Amino acid sequence: MSQAGSSTSGIRVSGLRKRFGSVDAVAGLSFHADPGETVGLLGPNGAGKSTTMALLVGLLAPDAGSIEIAGTSDPTRPAARRRLGIAPQDLALYSELTAEENLRFFGRLHGLRGRRLAERVERCLAMAGLQERRDDRVGTFSGGMQRRLNVAAALVHDPSVVLLDEPTVGVDPQSRNHILDALGQLRSEGRTLLYSTHYMEEATRLCDRVVVVDRGRVLAEGTVPDLVARHGGRSRAHFTLATPPPPGTCVGGRPLHEFGGVLETDDPTQALAELARSGLALEAVTVESPNLERVFLNLTGRTLRD
Amino acid sequence: MYAAFVIAWKDLVLLSRDRVTLFWVVGFPLVFALFFGAVLGATLDRGGRVLEAPLVVEPDASAALVAAFESAPALALERASLDDARERVRRGDAAGYLRLRGGGVEIGVDPSRETDAAILRGVTLETLGAAGPAAPGGPPGPALRTAPAIAVVEVVGRGASARSVADLVFPAAVLWGLMGCAASFAVAMVVERSGGTYARLASAPFPRATVLAGKALACFAACLLDAGVITGMSALLLGVRFEAPLAVVAATVAASICFVGMTVLLSVLGRTQQAVSGSGWGALILMAMLGGAMVPVSAMPPWLQTASYASPVRWGIVALEGALFRGFTARELALPSAVLVGAGALSFLAGLCVLSRQATR
Numbered sequence: 291m292s293q294a295g296s297s298t299s300g301i302r303v304s305g306l307r308k309r310f311g312s313v314d315a316v317a318g319l320s321f322h323a324d325p326g327e328t329v330g331l332l333g334p335n336g337a338g339k340s341t342t343m344a345l346l347v348g349l350l351a352p353d354a355g356s357i358e359i360a361g362t363s364d365p366t367r368p369a370a371r372r373r374l375g376i377a378p379q380d381l382a383l384y385s386e387l388t389a390e391e392n393l394r395f396f397g398r399l400h401g402l403r404g405r406r407l408a409e410r411v412e413r414c415l416a417m418a419g420l421q422e423r424r425d426d427r428v429g430t431f432s433g434g435m436q437r438r439l440n441v442a443a444a445l446v447h448d449p450s451v452v453l454l455d456e457p458t459v460g461v462d463p464q465s466r467n468h469i470l471d472a473l474g475q476l477r478s479e480g481r482t483l484l485y486s487t488h489y490m491e492e493a494t495r496l497c498d499r500v501v502v503v504d505r506g507r508v509l510a511e512g513t514v515p516d517l518v519a520r521h522g523g524r525s526r527a528h529f530t531l532a533t534p535p536p537p538g539t540c541v542g543g544r545p546l547h548e549f550g551g552v553l554e555t556d557d558p559t560q561a562l563a564e565l566a567r568s569g570l571a572l573e574a575v576t577v578e579s580p581n582l583e584r585v586f587l588n589l590t591g592r593t594l595r596d
Numbered sequence: 597m598y599a600a601f602v603i604a605w606k607d608l609v610l611l612s613r614d615r616v617t618l619f620w621v622v623g624f625p626l627v628f629a630l631f632f633g634a635v636l637g638a639t640l641d642r643g644g645r646v647l648e649a650p651l652v653v654e655p656d657a658s659a660a661l662v663a664a665f666e667s668a669p670a671l672a673l674e675r676a677s678l679d680d681a682r683e684r685v686r687r688g689d690a691a692g693y694l695r696l697r698g699g700g701v702e703i704g705v706d707p708s709r710e711t712d713a714a715i716l717r718g719v720t721l722e723t724l725g726a727a728g729p730a731a732p733g734g735p736p737g738p739a740l741r742t743a744p745a746i747a748v749v750e751v752v753g754r755g756a757s758a759r760s761v762a763d764l765v766f767p768a769a770v771l772w773g774l775m776g777c778a779a780s781f782a783v784a785m786v787v788e789r790s791g792g793t794y795a796r797l798a799s800a801p802f803p804r805a806t807v808l809a810g811k812a813l814a815c816f817a818a819c820l821l822d823a824g825v826i827t828g829m830s831a832l833l834l835g836v837r838f839e840a841p842l843a844v845v846a847a848t849v850a851a852s853i854c855f856v857g858m859t860v861l862l863s864v865l866g867r868t869q870q871a872v873s874g875s876g877w878g879a880l881i882l883m884a885m886l887g888g889a890m891v892p893v894s895a896m897p898p899w900l901q902t903a904s905y906a907s908p909v910r911w912g913i914v915a916l917e918g919a920l921f922r923g924f925t926a927r928e929l930a931l932p933s934a935v936l937v938g939a940g941a942l943s944f945l946a947g948l949c950v951l952s953r954q955a956t957r
Contacts, residue, residue, distance in 0.1 A: 347799040368801035376799050380792030384606070386613040398602045399800040427613075443796065 299325045299360060299373060299450035299482045301346065306355035308341055308506075315341040317506035318355070323499075325450075328473075328483040330497035332490075332582075334590050338506040339486040340379055343455045346484070347376050360451045372400060375449030377441045379456045379486075385429030389420050389439055392428060393446050400447035414442035417472050434465025441469055451482045458492065470496060490582040500582070502589050509589045514582055521588050522580025527553040527561045532571035541568050599802045603810025604817060607784065611818060617780045621818065625773035625826050647716060648898060649690055650676035654697035661696050668723040672898075685751040688914070688922055691894060692716040692751070700745035707750045708764055708921055712894050717748065762834035767916030768889040769830065770848060771909050773822040774855040775880045775889075779873070781815040782862035786872040789863075808860065808948065815859050819852035836920075843919035843929055850933035851912040857940030858908070860947030864954070883907045911935045 301323040308316040316338045323329040331339050344350040346359055348366035359365050360373035376382075383392050393411045402410055415421045418438040428436060441457050454473070458466045473496055477483060487493055493500050494514050501511040510521055530550040539546050541553065541564060550573075555561040558577045565572060611617060651673035653662055666673060673694065676684070681693035685704055691712030695702035703720055705713030724746075788794050788811075797807045827844070830836040838844050862876040884890050886900075887909025893901050904910040915932035918924030 344795070347795070349795055349798050371799055371801035374799065376795060378792040378795040380795075382792030382796040384610060384793060386610050387606070391609075395602065395606050396796060396800075399599055399797070399802075401598075401801065440792075 300327075300358070301329075301360075301451065301482060301484055302356075302358040303342075303346070304356045306342065306345060306357065307353045308338075308345055308350060309353055314506050316345065316352075319503065319506060319508060320355075321501045321508055321511060323482050323484055325482055326480040327498045328477045328485060328496055330493035330500040331484060331486040331503060332488065332493050332500050332586060333486075333503040334488060334586075337504045337590075339503060340455055341506075342503075343376070343378075343453050343484075343486060346453060347371075347374060372447065373450045375444035375447065375452040377444040377452070377454045377457045379459065381436050381440050383428045383436060383440055383443060386427060388425050388427055389415065389418075389431075390424040392439065393443060396443045397446040402447055410446050410448060414446050417445065417475075418442035419468055432465075434461040434468075437461045438465055438469060438472075441472065445476070449481070451484075452476065453484045453486075455486045456488070457485075458487070458489065466492075488586075490586060494582050502586065504590045510585070517585045518580050518582060521585040522582075523584055523588060524554045524556050525558045525561075525580060526578045527555060527558055527565070527575060528578065529553070529565060529575045530573045532573040535570055539568070539570070541565060541570070546570075597806075599800065599806050600810040600813055603797070603807060604814035607781070607811060607814035608817060610784070611780065611814075617784075621773065621776040621780055621822055622825055624776055625769045625822070626829055647691065647712070647719060648672045648674070649716060650674055650681035650684055650693045652676060652678045652681050652693060652695040652702075654695065656698050657696035658699050661699065661701065664723055664726070665694060665696065668719065668726075670719045670722065682751050686922060687924075687928070688917060694720065700747065702747045702749060704749050704751045708917075709894055720746065762830060762836045763921050764892075764917075766826075766830050766834075766836050766920060767913045769826050770823050770916060771851065771887075771889050771912045772884070773826050774819050774851055774912070775884060775909075777815060777819045777822055778855040778859045778862060779876045779880055781811065781818065781859045782865075782876045783869055783873050785811055785859070785863035786866065787869050790868060805948075808951070812856050812860065812944070815856045816852055819855060820848070823848045823852065838920070840919055840923070843924060843926075844916065846929060846933060847912075847915035847919040850915060850936040851908075854908050854912065854936040854940035854943075857943035857947070860951070861943040862947075864947050864950040883909045886910070888913050908936060908939045911939070 301321075303322065304320045306316050306319040307314070319338065319342060321329070321331075331342065333339050341350065345352050346357060346365060348364075348371075356363060357365055360370040362370040364370065365374070384395070387395065390411060393414050394407060397407045397410055412421075415424050418435075418441070420435060420439060420442075423431070423435065428439065431439070437457060437460070441454065444452055444454070457473075458469050461469070470492060473483065473485070477496065483496075485493070485496060497514070499511060499513055500517060502509045502517070510517055512520070528550070529552075531546070535546045541551065544551065544553070553561045553565070558579075562575065562577070565575065611621070647670060649671065651665065653675060665671065671694075676693070678695060681690075681695070682704060684690040685693055685706050688706065688708075690706070691709045692703055692705040694716075695704065701720060701724070703713075703717055705716060707713070788797070794807075798804055800807075827836075827838070827848075831838065858880075862879060863872055865875040865879070866872045881890075884907075886904050887893075887907030888896075888904060889909045893904050893910065893913070896904065911932045915924075915929060915936065918929055918932065
């Protein structure tokens with residue numbers, strides 16, 4: 291029987307703060323994930339995502355703020371931890387143990403034994419697509435296989451709340467797709483997922499809502515369409531000219547350079563019509579609609595991060 | 597508690613699959629035993645060092661003989677009763693004693709410290725040679741009038757005594773094994789802490805101390821297994837005989853507890869595998885050097901012999917030697933065992949304090 295869908299399986303974070311020396315890793319973070327909801331925690335490197343995850347599972351003690359997770363305000367309580375699964379960003383597996391031994395070990399730590407343990411291990415091996423490699427040591431696995439097993443190990447005790455910290459970092463498209471399919475299955479089972487990532491397509495595909503964070507603060511939150519509407523800006527028509535335009539030529543009120551230009555518009559059809567009317571020799575035109583990546587860059591800026 | 601056993605079992609499985617670590621834990625102590633056994637089998641050169649020994653002066657002892665020995669430059673003698681002198685030799689605190697009675701000398705030696713005993717005999721003969729006897733017809737002086745009789749007696753423990761070099765090397769071999777365990781598990785702990793697996797362990801439904809308890813349990817089990825293997829190999833290959841096995845087990849358990857505590861302390865000496873490995877082995881080798889697991893304490897200058905009590909290795913050797921061939925009683929074994937357990941407990945608590953502060957920072 292699954293623990294998914296329990297009324298005690300949400301996450302609520304309010305005014306969370308954590309400081310390391312002079313750096314505010316988490317600076318008054320507030321967000322929530324309702325039971326059964328999949329929420330993406332989206333932010334650049336150093337935004338405070340992993341610190342937030344560590345605070346949520348009680349690995350770190352917050353300086354201020356409150357956490358309510360899996361039905362308790364104290365994530366270190368055993369009752370809460372039995373309902374909580376975590377897939378850390380670093381691989382949390384023993385390379386000298388086999389895939390099955392790893393899953394059995396983590397299952398036993400959560401109190402599973404006997405037939406129940408065997409069933410859960412079997413299911414998680416299937417979910418990771420590793421049934422045929424169950425007796426091989428994890429050290430012999432590819433990066434993608436290890437990542438799949440890393441996620442499976444978070445689920446072996448059948449948690450109702452799952453925290454996933456960038457679970458697809460460095461894997462090939464096949465493994466990424468496999469992991470996202472598996473997480474989609476968890477989502478459909480009604481589990482609460484908090485999914486930290488900086489891959490926009492993953493957040494778009496998987497998450498009911500997205501919380502954009504940077505420098506330990508929430509910059510925006512909402513559904514992907516909502517965020518795009520609010521922070522995505524206008525559509526852009528990028529066009530390339532076959533021949534240089536006459537000097538001083540303007541389109542949409544902006545001067546053209548030798549090879550083309552960009553039109554920002556709320557109505558791409560109208561912009562294309564204006565280009566056609568201009569009599570310019572067009573070589574190529576592409577229209578870029580606002581998307582989550584644009585939201586992300588608009589909110590967090592284009593400055594390189596450490 | 598179940599979780600602690602699960603963690604301990606996992607750590608032992610990991611140890612069994614890591615051949616390099618396994619060598620340091622089991623193979624190296626055996627190499628040590630064979631190598632130093634061969635080295636110690638040869639005569640050690642004491643150089644011009646002064647030999648300390650208790651001096652028993654019986655009421656009928658020749659005054660000239662007493663004067664000759666008390667002024668001997670190669671000897672540092674301290675007067676003692678016969679019982680006290682014998683006890684000091686039996687406990688290994690002295691290589692031998694000198695007993696002056698009538699016109700003769702009794703040398704009581706520790707058969708397990710053959711080299712020291714031989715030097716004591718040599719120095720005795722040298723001292724007697726320098727003191728007399730007076731040449732026939734010569735004037736009476738400080739020299740002895742007649743050649744003194746020399747008797748050599750062996751002072752052995754109540755139970756067994758060291759019969760071979762292997763007996764002498766066995767305690768150090770066991771301690772090297774325990775140090776190997778401590779270093780390996782300290783590194784394993786920092787690897788676990790700095791990797792993702794710790795996040796999973798620390799977010800499991802039991803107190804964080806259970807994780808540490810599991811690791812300590814695994815280390816303790818590895819120490820006992822290690823000591824068991826070394827004991828078995830020593831008995832089979834080197835001919836070491838265990839006539840007081842319970843005492844040896846008690847001493848081994850006490851030393852194991854000490855090094856389990858040390859493991860926790862060593863694991864917080866750094867935050868990376870390299871840092872803990874380097875500083876951990878450095879600290880252990882210092883302890884081994886000072887404690888007599890590399891060079892016998894009896895070959896050290898007096899001040900270093902005193903300083904060696906700061907090393908738990910010294911107490912481990914005292915306990916194991918006492919159990920193996922010095923015939924320690926339970927009461928005599930209690931002191932080194934208590935020191936070992938106490939040092940282990942203090943180290944464990946110190947490490948735990950640092951870990952607790954690091955854990956939630």
